[in-house]
Amino acid sequence: MRPRTSWPGIWCSTAIHPGVIATPFITEPAVGSDAPISDFYSAEPFAIPRLGEPADITRALLYLTSDDASFATGSEFVIDDGLLLGPALKHEAA
Secondary structure (H helix, E strand, O other): OOOEEEEOOEEEOOEEEEOOEOOHHHHOOOOOOOOOHHHHOOOOOOOOOOOEOHHHHHHHHHHHOOHHHOOOOOOEEEEOOOOOOOOOOOOOOO
16 A cells, blocks of 8 residues: 655555455465365354455455545554454343
8 A cells, every 4th residue: 555644754554454364375275285274263253253355355455545545544454353352252141
C-alpha cells in the first residue's frame, strides 16, 4: 500500500494482519507431507468458525486503498476471525 503523509517528510503506513487463510499453503500438503496444515487446525472455537478466504483480505485491501479510507493511517487491521482474541466463550442458558 502507498503510505499516506500527514506532514511533509512524515509517512504513516497501514498494515493488514491476516489470520489462517484458505490458500494452497494451508489447504494442500507441503512437500514431504501427507496432510495439509488445515487438517491440524480447527476454527470451531473462534468467533467465525471457518478458514478465512482470500476475498476477506482483498476486501480490506480494497477499502484501505480507496478514498473511503482517506482518514485511516498508521493503523493495523487484524483480519483473523477472532484468532488473536482466543476461543470464544460459550453462552450457557440459565
